[in-house]
Amino acid sequence: MKKTLLSAAIGAAVLGISSAASAATLDDVKAKGFVQCGVNTGLAGFAQPDASGAWKGFDVDYCRAVAAAIFGDADKVKYTPTTAQSRFTALQSGEVDILARNTTWTISRDTALGFNFRYVNYYDGQGFMVPKSLNVKSALELSGAAVCVQSGTTTELNLADYFRTNNLQYNPVVFEKLEEVNAAYQAGRCDVYTTDQSGLYATRLALSNPDEHVILPEIISKEPLAPAVRQGDDKWLDVVTWVGYALVQAEEFGITSANVDEMKNSTNPDIKRFLGTEADTKIGTDLGLTNEWAYNVVKGVGNYGEVFERNIGQGSPLKIARGLNALWSKGGLQFAPPVR
Amino acid sequence: MTDSTVTAPPPKRETKSLIYDPKARSIFFQVLTLVGVVVAVMWIAHNVSSNLARTNTASGYGFLNGRSGFDVGQSLIAYSSDSTYGRAILVGLLNTLLIAVTGIITATIVGFIIGIGRLSKNWLIAKLCMVYVEIFRNIPPLLVIFFWYSGVLAVLPQPRDAIQGPLSTFLSNRGLTFPYPIWGDGASVIPIAFVIAVIGAIGFAVWQKKRQMATGKQLPTGWISAAIIIGLPLLAFLAVGAPLTFDYPVEGRFNLSGGGTIRPEFVALYLALSLYTAAFIAEIIRAGIKGVGKGQTEAAAALGLQPNKTTQLVVVPQAFRIIIPPLTSQYLNLTKNSSLGVAIGFPELFSTGSTSLNQTGQAVEMISIMLAIYLTISILTSLFMNWFNAKMALVER
Ligand SMILES: N[C@@H](CCC(=O)N[C@@H](CS)C(=O)NCC(=O)O)C(=O)O
Numbered sequence: 001m002k003k004t005l006l007s008a009a010i011g012a013a014v015l016g017i018s019s020a021a022s023a024a025t026l027d028d029v030k031a032k033g034f035v036q037c038g039v040n041t042g043l044a045g046f047a048q049p050d051a052s053g054a055w056k057g058f059d060v061d062y063c064r065a066v067a068a069a070i071f072g073d074a075d076k077v078k079y080t081p082t083t084a085q086s087r088f089t090a091l092q093s094g095e096v097d098i099l100a101r102n103t104t105w106t107i108s109r110d111t112a113l114g115f116n117f118r119y120v121n122y123y124d125g126q127g128f129m130v131p132k133s134l135n136v137k138s139a140l141e142l143s144g145a146a147v148c149v150q151s152g153t154t155t156e157l158n159l160a161d162y163f164r165t166n167n168l169q170y171n172p173v174v175f176e177k178l179e180e181v182n183a184a185y186q187a188g189r190c191d192v193y194t195t196d197q198s199g200l201y202a203t204r205l206a207l208s209n210p211d212e213h214v215i216l217p218e219i220i221s222k223e224p225l226a227p228a229v230r231q232g233d234d235k236w237l238d239v240v241t242w243v244g245y246a247l248v249q250a251e252e253f254g255i256t257s258a259n260v261d262e263m264k265n266s267t268n269p270d271i272k273r274f275l276g277t278e279a280d281t282k283i284g285t286d287l288g289l290t291n292e293w294a295y296n297v298v299k300g301v302g303n304y305g306e307v308f309e310r311n312i313g314q315g316s317p318l319k320i321a322r323g324l325n326a327l328w329s330k331g332g333l334q335f336a337p338p339v340r
Numbered sequence: 341m342t343d344s345t346v347t348a349p350p351p352k353r354e355t356k357s358l359i360y361d362p363k364a365r366s367i368f369f370q371v372l373t374l375v376g377v378v379v380a381v382m383w384i385a386h387n388v389s390s391n392l393a394r395t396n397t398a399s400g401y402g403f404l405n406g407r408s409g410f411d412v413g414q415s416l417i418a419y420s421s422d423s424t425y426g427r428a429i430l431v432g433l434l435n436t437l438l439i440a441v442t443g444i445i446t447a448t449i450v451g452f453i454i455g456i457g458r459l460s461k462n463w464l465i466a467k468l469c470m471v472y473v474e475i476f477r478n479i480p481p482l483l484v485i486f487f488w489y490s491g492v493l494a495v496l497p498q499p500r501d502a503i504q505g506p507l508s509t510f511l512s513n514r515g516l517t518f519p520y521p522i523w524g525d526g527a528s529v530i531p532i533a534f535v536i537a538v539i540g541a542i543g544f545a546v547w548q549k550k551r552q553m554a555t556g557k558q559l560p561t562g563w564i565s566a567a568i569i570i571g572l573p574l575l576a577f578l579a580v581g582a583p584l585t586f587d588y589p590v591e592g593r594f595n596l597s598g599g600g601t602i603r604p605e606f607v608a609l610y611l612a613l614s615l616y617t618a619a620f621i622a623e624i625i626r627a628g629i630k631g632v633g634k635g636q637t638e639a640a641a642a643l644g645l646q647p648n649k650t651t652q653l654v655v656v657p658q659a660f661r662i663i664i665p666p667l668t669s670q671y672l673n674l675t676k677n678s679s680l681g682v683a684i685g686f687p688e689l690f691s692t693g694s695t696s697l698n699q700t701g702q703a704v705e706m707i708s709i710m711l712a713i714y715l716t717i718s719i720l721t722s723l724f725m726n727w728f729n730a731k732m733a734l735v736e737r
Contacts, residue, residue: 085694085697088698092701092703108700108701109701112700112701113701114701134594141593142594143593144592144593144594144597145593145594146514146594151410151691151694151695151698152694152695152698152699156410156411156695157409157410157421157699159411160410160411161409161421164420164421164422169597170411171413171514171595172411172412172413173413174410174411174412174685174687174691174695175684175685176683176685176691177683180683180684180685184493184685187490187493187494187513188493188498188513189493189513189604191595
């Protein structure tokens with residue numbers, strides 16, 4: 001017994017030398033051959049395993065785009081399902097390389113929690129869902145209601161603030177896991193379900209009787225949902241940021257997964273630079289990737305619009321309108337800095 | 341650990357190497373182990389601090405004074421989103437203690453009944469108790485909790501169709517709502533009267549015991565103590581003019597508002613943990629009673645004691661000696677299992693603690709606080725039970 005303890009201690013001391021996690025996530029990812037992506041545990045349209053166990057969704061496609069940019073193969077991703085509570089520990093501890101899990105970019109997450117955000121993949125806001133039978137038309141009528149909410153989210157903080165500033169009473173019913181919140185709402189434990197609007201649409205779809213629930217018009221917060229990485233690794237932040245912008249830029253250029261090969265022959269200098277066909281370009285290699293990085297992204301998952309429509313837009317059961325997530329040129333907020 | 345030190349070294353070996361000296365060898369390995377442990381602890385500490393620095397997560401406990409910003413469903417003390425994280429943790433701790441205390445009392449009573457029931461000569465009762473024990477002992481506690489929670493939610497009606505009970509109580513899937521007492525002026529004499537009554541009752545019991553020893557005469561101590569403990573506060577209550585009003589629940593648009601509410605999360609967790617732990621306690625009670633020699637019962641019978649007096653005066657006091665140590669660990673289990681309440685949204689310590697952890701990102705600090713609190717609760721429970729055990733053992737001799 002003493003011997004095993006001793007050898008364990010020595011082993012631990014030796015391991016200690018190599019366990020200081022390196023800050024070069026891109027090199028680590030290339031070395032291990034896949035991106036470890038933190039997603040949610042199952043939110044229709046955003047990240048959910050399908051019948052065959054393959055992860056599908058808007059956030060999942062972003063992870064796939066990162067893998068495509070690095071490896072030229074969108075399938076080189078492994079997924080870690082995380083709850084609202086476990087997601088930050090998973091990223092801090094290095095268990096995941098990116099957190100793409102409808103996570104709101106806030107200042108304290110950016111600073112105190114030690115993360116970096118830059119590219120917002122979905123502009124959202126918090127809303128409320130109620131059963132139609134309650135005949136509620138506005139969130140301001142909700143005084144006295146029991147409200148179901150997931151803990152560890154910005155949602156529960158906004159909820160407290162909104163009811164406080166509007167002098168409304170409420171009864172919080174707080175769960176850690178999404179499926180518990182859903183089950184409690186479905187069982188009538190609470191009158192109101194609150195989360196990001198996108199989450200409300202996804203949740204409503206998962207209810208047994210989606211038509212009997214309405215989403216109230218009020219949006220009570222700003223929820224810029226953004227992929228997060230650990231602070232102190234600028235190169236990795238650059239990669240994940242520009243993969244996001246590449247999706248948006250491709251849509252702006254009208255490059256789709258269907259026409260990207262054809263577009264390679266384009267004479268437009270902007271498109272040539274973007275797809276890496278310009279002579280002696282260094283744009284991709286300066287990012288630590290190959291010059292085909294953006295081509296691979298579009299080839300692998302399509303452009304932002306394709307990803308949106310396929311997972312959460314008109315091509316999906318959620319049918320979410322582009323709204324704030326339309327391109328800047330079409331009145332939305334999706335805007336990519338120039339690739340040059 | 342120092343298993344080899346028992347035998348003295350053979351005298352002839354002195355000239356040989358220390359390797360063959362069991363004592364030296366033992367010391368050598370102990371020192372090695374100690375060094376190993378110290379290295380391991382240092383390594384862990386170093387790793388923690390360097391990782392905290394790497395992830396840029398500021399350290400320290402100052403965040404406990406910050407505004408929490410989140411609300412909690414059930415609290416024994418005043419709490420709102422304007423309260424501090426420290427207070428949120430206190431709310432969780434009190435809820436944990438609430439579950440622990442109510443759960444331990446119920447589990448002990450139910451466990452006692454089931455344990456004795458298993459020894460019953462009545463075949464049906466004995467078998468029913470056995471089935472109870474086997475069912476609850478073989479299901480993970482989390483499942484029992486979910487079972488009760490979904491059961492409670494499925495069976496109880498929506499608040500609009502609440503079942504109205506006596507005394508303006510309402511039962512729905514939002515919980516049991518009841519008129520909440522509001523104490524007026526002068527009500528503070530009532531708890532004082534209660535304390536005095538308890539002291540008086542204890543004094544009376546001591547006096548009655550002495551009297552019984554001296555004269556052999558008995559008084560109904562139980563009834564008289566109960567009368568004192570209930571009567572005196574009641575008299576005090578009437579004397580200050582019955583300063584009590586009630587906040588009655590009224591039907592609101594969504595829920596009943598006003599009054600007090602026992603929430604279904606509490607009920608589910610309380611029932612699940614009590615009934616689950618009771619199964620283990622029943623087995624401990626049964627083993628304890630079986631552990632008292634048959635000769636004791638026979639001797640008591642020979643002295644002419646009635647069977648129930650035999651159980652009460654001869655068997656149970658001796659069984660206690662066997663029962664208390666394992667009972668302690670069941671109490672500790674119940675307290676620790678209360679952290680499973682997080683699964684059904686009961687805001688106990690682990691729940692408010694992890695929410696605070698998540699909102700602040702102070703993982704190491706929050707985990708250390710929760711560890712320290714659970715450890716303290718456990719140690720205090722153990723100390724109390726050890727004291728109780730020592731007392732029972734003394735009384736018995
Ligand atoms: N955007 C908010 C809320 C994000 C969140 O956790 N939303 C829930 C409700 S839609 C969710 O996605 N849960 C999925 C899960 O827990 O797996 C935040 O970052 O705090």
